[in-house]
Amino acid sequence: MWDAERLRIATDAAGIALWSWNVDTDEIALDERAHKLWGVRRDGPVTFEELSRRIHPADLERVRKTFQSTRTMAGPYEIDFRVLHNDAVRFISARGQGDDIGIVGRIMFGVFLDVTERKQAEEAREMLAGEMSHRVKNLFSIASALTSIAARSAATTTEMARDLTQRLTALGRAHDLARPAPGQTAEKAALLGDLLAALLAPYSDDAAASGRVRVSVPEVRVGGTSATTLALVVHELATNSIKYGALSVASGTLDVRCTAQDGEMVVVWTEQGGPPVTAPMDTIGYGSKLVTRSMSGQLGGAITFDWPASGMVATLRMSKARLAV
Template identity: 70%
Template sequence: MRIATDAAGVALWSWNVDTDEIVLDERAHGLWGVDVEAVTFEDLSARIHPEDMDRVRAAFAATREVLGAYEIDFRIMHGAEVRWVSARGRGDDQGIVDRMMFGVFLDVTERKMAEEAREMIANEMAHRVKNLFAIASALTGISARSTATTAEMRRDLTQRLAALSRAHDLVRPILSQPKEAAVLGDLLAVLLGAYDEEGAIGARIRIRVPELLVGEASATTLALVVHELATNSIKYGSLSKESGRVEVTCDTRDNEVVVTWIETGGPPIAASNKPSGFGSQLVTRSVSSQLGGTITFDWPAEGVVVTLRVGKARLGA
């Protein structure tokens, strides 16, 4: 039985329902990071993730009343590491022996991470589809203002959509195609060209950046960030108004690159209407995990100011 449980990665536990004492096998000790032979639920509670504590307490208190098998998934803290544990057993005192109930712990961290990754992808896809409708509507309005005939509008809108497609290729590149470093100014021009009044940078969008190379590993993440900022601007910010403007600047300070996105002339944004949904979370997570940098949002009366900080070596990688 020991060989079988080890092969399956199963950790065993027993629980005295009168004394609340929990006895763990060696694998369970390693999973929880405890080194004493017997513990109580209170001892283990100190290692349960704070956000899951109340739920786990209530679930374990109810296990004796549960008919048949039960399964409780929750997070525990193992030092600075977060692990997912699945506790499984049988309720309604089934299989109780001398006031001892038995069950197992499984480390389900990899499964939970895979589920979170799938959920992230599904949310990102839904977010992008929703944004595409908003962008198409906004670009149609820009084309209508900057053209005099339906033929001109059709040509202008087609060019803008083609530019948007090129920007999307930067956000989601084709894996089979070779990649190379890009000049920061050229990268920004491709990403933002579709949103300017004349379908090219210069009228409502200004870019003032030094000659700086963005490596292939960083270009996709930077493109995603800029694409998200432009989408938010055309939906809520300065690019949603004819009078609005966007300026993108860049400074290099020692070993750090600071890119600043400044919006002016747009509608006032109340605190309750500041973008804070999945897109903002995606941008913050991407900058932190993939660029090793930081991104901050400030909301002065003139319009949003976004500051992206990343190491020069990391940006060029």
């Protein structure tokens, strides 16, 4: 039943690539699937050094040491690593038997599996877990800051409790925009001004005559998918402002304005009256990565920061077409 032809059918069905390694000459023979996976020539054996040139530099030394130790490694082994092929990064899992089990005429045998989709799914889960942890920590900071804001103008504990409840309720609505409940989706379309007003409502101060938070944007529709992404970005900016920037003090103000430029929508977030500002160190925190990834990946744009003495200024550039999705 299990002749060479039937085994080949089975390996093709499972997406398994085959390799053999001559432990004396260091030559590696690959089947057709393995050649495609690595993107190497098909006119004969290749060497481990040749394959090494395609391994991601960050993984190369680990793969070298692990692969060389497989001859004395007891039992089956599995090595996962990245390869660079056609300007793309793929994840490969190399598997075989250690301790020279199954070696024939100085030749060892094993398989390669393309595990890119699995690795990408794992990275996505790690990113989601990291984002959740990051946002939970931010929520604790925000709750403390909103309590201080509510206490500024309240004459009694009853007024303070009512003010704080209203702000936390607004924060909950903003959170729903950023992360709809399971089974629910963001609204199909909303006005950009209404969206920004809802997101920034928890931080405004109605008692101030001039308005602590000012929003001035044209009548632009934002699609449900973009609304969720933009909510994440605005929430991150507001969180940083209430922790370190203009919204952290009673005298601070926030001005958000939007203009249309060719195929882009440009939102300028200007903070004034807060603590002295300085540009952050080169180290990029998780929140900055989240904002940058969201702006480029989902909104087809970018975000830049300026640090004048008067306060931080963030400029968000978004594709009009993406914003409507």
